[in-house]
Amino acid sequence: MDTTxxxxxxxxxxxxxxxxxxxxxxxxxxxxxxxxxxxGAILGMIGPSGCGKTTTIRLLNGIYKPxxxxxxxxxKSPSKFGNKDRERLGYIPQQFILYPNLSVEENLHFLxxxxxxxxxxxxxxxxxxxxxxDLTPARKRLGxxxxxxxxxxxxxxxALLHDPDLLFADEPTAGIDPILRARIxxxxxxxxxxxxxxxxxxxxxxxxxxxxxxxxMRRGRMVTVDTPEGLRRQAxxxxxxxxxxxxxxxxxxxxxxxxxxxxxxxxxxxxxxxRIQVYVxxxxxxxxxxxxxxxxxxxxxxxxxxxxxxxxxEVFVRLIQQxxxxxx
Amino acid sequence: xxxxxxxxxxxxxxxxxxxxxxxxxxxLVGGPLLVLGAFGATFQxxxxxxxxxxxxxEGGIPGVDRAQAESYINSTFHLALSTTDRAEAMAKLDAGDxxxxxxxxxxxxxxxxxxxxxxxxxYSRAIDPxxxxxxxxxxxxxxxxxxxxxxxxxxxxxxxxxxxxxxxLDDAKGQLLQLQQALGxxxxxxxxxxxxxxxxxxxxxxxxxxxLNFLPPVTQAQAIAxxxxxxxxxxxxxLIDEMxxxxxxxxxxxxxxxxxxxxxxxDEIDALNSTIAIFVSVPPETITSPVLExxxxxxGTPYSMVVFxxxxxxxxxxxxxxxxxxxxxxxxxxxxGAYEMFRVAPLxxxxxxxxxxxxxxxxxxxxxxxxxxxxxFLNVPMPTAHPIQHAALILxxxxxxxxxxxxxSTFSRTDSQAIQLTMLTLLLSIFFTGFFLPIIGFSWPAxxxxxxxxxTHGILGFKDLLLKxxxxxxxxWWTFVYISGLFxxxxxxxMWRQYRKTT
Numbered sequence: 001m002d003t004t005x006x007x008x009x010x011x012x013x014x015x016x017x018x019x020x021x022x023x024x025x026x027x028x029x030x031x032x033x034x035x036x037x038x039x040g041a042i043l044g045m046i047g048p049s050g051c052g053k054t055t056t057i058r059l060l061n062g063i064y065k066p067x068x069x070x071x072x073x074x075x076k077s078p079s080k081f082g083n084k085d086r087e088r089l090g091y092i093p094q095q096f097i098l099y100p101n102l103s104v105e106e107n108l109h110f111l112x113x114x115x116x117x118x119x120x121x122x123x124x125x126x127x128x129x130x131x132x133x134d135l136t137p138a139r140k141r142l143g144x145x146x147x148x149x150x151x152x153x154x155x156x157x158x159a160l161l162h163d164p165d166l167l168f169a170d171e172p173t174a175g176i177d178p179i180l181r182a183r184i185x186x187x188x189x190x191x192x193x194x195x196x197x198x199x200x201x202x203x204x205x206x207x208x209x210x211x212x213x214x215x216x217m218r219r220g221r222m223v224t225v226d227t228p229e230g231l232r233r234q235a236x237x238x239x240x241x242x243x244x245x246x247x248x249x250x251x252x253x254x255x256x257x258x259x260x261x262x263x264x265x266x267x268x269x270x271x272x273x274x275r276i277q278v279y280v281x282x283x284x285x286x287x288x289x290x291x292x293x294x295x296x297x298x299x300x301x302x303x304x305x306x307x308x309x310x311x312x313x314e315v316f317v318r319l320i321q322q323x324x325x326x327x328x
Numbered sequence: 329x330x331x332x333x334x335x336x337x338x339x340x341x342x343x344x345x346x347x348x349x350x351x352x353x354x355x356l357v358g359g360p361l362l363v364l365g366a367f368g369a370t371f372q373x374x375x376x377x378x379x380x381x382x383x384x385x386e387g388g389i390p391g392v393d394r395a396q397a398e399s400y401i402n403s404t405f406h407l408a409l410s411t412t413d414r415a416e417a418m419a420k421l422d423a424g425d426x427x428x429x430x431x432x433x434x435x436x437x438x439x440x441x442x443x444x445x446x447x448x449x450x451y452s453r454a455i456d457p458x459x460x461x462x463x464x465x466x467x468x469x470x471x472x473x474x475x476x477x478x479x480x481x482x483x484x485x486x487x488x489x490x491x492x493x494x495x496x497l498d499d500a501k502g503q504l505l506q507l508q509q510a511l512g513x514x515x516x517x518x519x520x521x522x523x524x525x526x527x528x529x530x531x532x533x534x535x536x537x538x539x540l541n542f543l544p545p546v547t548q549a550q551a552i553a554x555x556x557x558x559x560x561x562x563x564x565x566x567l568i569d570e571m572x573x574x575x576x577x578x579x580x581x582x583x584x585x586x587x588x589x590x591x592x593x594x595d596e597i598d599a600l601n602s603t604i605a606i607f608v609s610v611p612p613e614t615i616t617s618p619v620l621e622x623x624x625x626x627x628g629t630p631y632s633m634v635v636f637x638x639x640x641x642x643x644x645x646x647x648x649x650x651x652x653x654x655x656x657x658x659x660x661x662x663x664x665g666a667y668e669m670f671r672v673a674p675l676x677x678x679x680x681x682x683x684x685x686x687x688x689x690x691x692x693x694x695x696x697x698x699x700x701x702x703x704x705f706l707n708v709p710m711p712t713a714h715p716i717q718h719a720a721l722i723l724x725x726x727x728x729x730x731x732x733x734x735x736x737s738t739f740s741r742t743d744s745q746a747i748q749l750t751m752l753t754l755l756l757s758i759f760f761t762g763f764f765l766p767i768i769g770f771s772w773p774a775x776x777x778x779x780x781x782x783x784t785h786g787i788l789g790f791k792d793l794l795l796k797x798x799x800x801x802x803x804x805w806w807t808f809v810y811i812s813g814l815f816x817x818x819x820x821x822x823m824w825r826q827y828r829k830t831t
Contacts, residue, residue, distance in 0.1 A: 063668065083674035084674075086672065091672040091673075101344065102345060102348070106344055110340070113334060116333050
């Protein structure tokens with residue numbers, strides 16, 4: 001999977017932005033966004049509110065036109081999209097949650113209709129989609145009677161009804177509980193497995209784990225784009241081992257570990273002073289080496305010795321901090 | 329085919345959306361029905377209600393019956409007080425118990441020849457210009473009523489005097505005939521006889537002069553409508569001249585000329601008597617009010633105020649229903665964020681506009697049919713002569729009004745803004761469409777507003793169809809086409825750029 005910023009066209013790319021900017025003035029907008037996403041992948045876009053995620057989506061779906069740089073979606077500039085191109089896109093806007101006075105089925109019929117689907121086509125596809133998003137029992141229920149999670153799943157079904165190749169979902173999991181969020185991400189991954197490309201924005205940093213590729217945004221700029229694992233490595237400066245020692249010589253052990261070859265640094269964990277976090281290039285390769293060194297040279301067997309998978313909250317905070325530091 | 333599917337999708341979406349809001353339907357259709365019903369059930373008069381106090385002179389007015397005057401006032405005002413006490417009436421006015429005080433002058437104490445005319449004093453504290461105009465108009469009518477009563481009384485007195493003089497004339501005629509006989513006899517006239525005859529002629533001259541003083545003056549209108557009065561004036565003057573001549577001839581003339589003059593004088597007395605006989609037989613009202621009014625409504629009887637205003641109310645209700653739906657139609661989805669999705673979808677704004685319009689026009693047209701049916705309960709004639717045109721007028725009015733609503737929607741960012749602009753449209757409609765004030769009473773800027781308000785043309789059309797039973801002209805239909813085209817064109821222009829605009 002291509003996860004690097006590129007400046008050359010690739011026919012397998014579903015999305016690509018090359019130094020794309022949209023300057024609203026007064027510092028607002030997005031600036032120098034560059035990334036590409038191959039077909040059949042999920043790109044998660046993470047960042048705080050107002051960081052430019054929605055603006056980026058609008059640049060990609062043709063609502064906005066960049067003031068600088070280039071945007072290509074399915075091999076074409078969105079500003080030149082015709083009806084056929086638009087039929088290949090699905091879109092779940094952040095704000096719109098369909099019509100409260102229409103039933104689930106009526107909402108879906110409407111959405112299919114605006115894509116020009118005949119009634120018979122819609123009648124064929126709607127039951128399968130309702131099954132897919134688990135809304136079949138609620139098909140006659142009015143939009144206003146649906147829970148927040150059901151409304152989001154209805155939006156998802158609506159965006160998929162015309163069988164798009166590319167789905168933009170702007171914060172589809174906002175304001176819903178973790179279980180429902182997980183179900184929605186299940187749906188997204190099933191779609192990805194069917195060969196569809198998805199761009200999903202979210203404020204929930206943990207959802208980065210569901211993506212094939214994650215873009216971190218801050219103040220209108222893309223801090224980085226990488227796989228979830230790649231982001232961890234970027235944030236932590238490599239991989240991390242957690243080594244917990246019983247006894248009062250933790251400081252001595254920390255110093256010992258820090259002096260080992262291929263160890264970048266060793267730190268006391270802020271939440272547990274008996275634990276040492278060891279930063280290495282490859283956790284799998286270094287763990288047995290370090291355990292052997294501790295045993296042979298210090299006669300110590302740690303009570304805990306394992307690779308540490310920092311949560312994405314921590315990863316995100318570190319990446320943002322690094323970005324801020326680089327600006328200074 | 330896909331275009332049709334997209335348009336139908338919007339049509340069905342709006343259709344179901346409105347259908348699922350029974351309260352909205354109730355307020356949009358039931359509300360106007362209730363308003364229409366309340367209008368018909370409670371409307372009594374377009375005239376202002378004015379409570380009046382009448383101050384009648386203690387001595388009354390000769391020839392004017394107080395009860396008749398009170399009845400006359402009660403026919404236009406509500407006579408709350410009839411008194412002879414001016415202070416009491418003015419106190420009521422000051423206290424706000426009455427809106428108007430009318431003080432009738434005591435004409436009996438006016439000095440003849442003073443050059444002053446008695447005045448009916450009218451006092452009010454009106455703040456409403458229409459009420460004041462109404463008071464002044466009605467007071468002027470009352471003044472004419474009293475004047476006529478006084479003149480009729482004067483005519484009656486003149487007729488009585490004329491009858492008395494007629495008797496005197498017969499006596500004078502007898503004297504002249506005797507003189508004539510004596511003059512034809514062998515002894516002729518003695519000096520004493522001549523003196524008696526001259527005296528008789530002068531007496532008659534004075535009597536006839538007195539009659540002239542009693543007669544009402546001759547106006548041009550009376551000369552046409554009451555020629556007997558003119559004849560009386562002329563004959564009386566002739567007799568006065570004749571008596572002058574007779575006196576002169578009796579003193580200085582020869583016997584032949586005296587005989588001729590006596591014969592001529594007798595003829596003049598006969599002529600005047602004949603004229604008096606005719607004059608006293610004419611009703612006094614004919615002499616004082618020579619011109620009468622005849623009026624005929626060639627359509628038959630006029631409609632009641634309720635029926636007359638109902639077509640305007642129908643046009644207002646249809647327009648406002650359509651404007652409200654249209655005004656909320658675009659802005660509501662703008663607020664919901666639906667346009668974001670529409671702009672990504674393979675949709676043109678025209679699909680949205682046409683689909684929504686069709687749904688709203690359908691609802692408004694059905695509401696218009698229901699309202700028309702309700703009109704029959706208010707005794708409004710049904711458009712049996714032109715039912716298709718009536719349906720078409722509702723459809724055209726609905727179409728133009730939905731277009732106006734959409735235009736409002738394009739200038740609104742929120743529901744409340746759209747409602748505010750809709751209320752502004754309502755005010756414009758009430759003042760500048762001929763709803764109750766004729767357009768011709770305004771200067772030209774108001775006419776421009778009137779031309780572009782669908783309701784102006786709706787009122788005219790519904791009055792033609794329902795009240796006159798007449799069909800609309802091609803000009804009327806084209807007006808709706810032009811207005812609708814203008815509104816939808818402007819909506820398209822404003823939204824087309826915004827809809828596909830990429831920043």
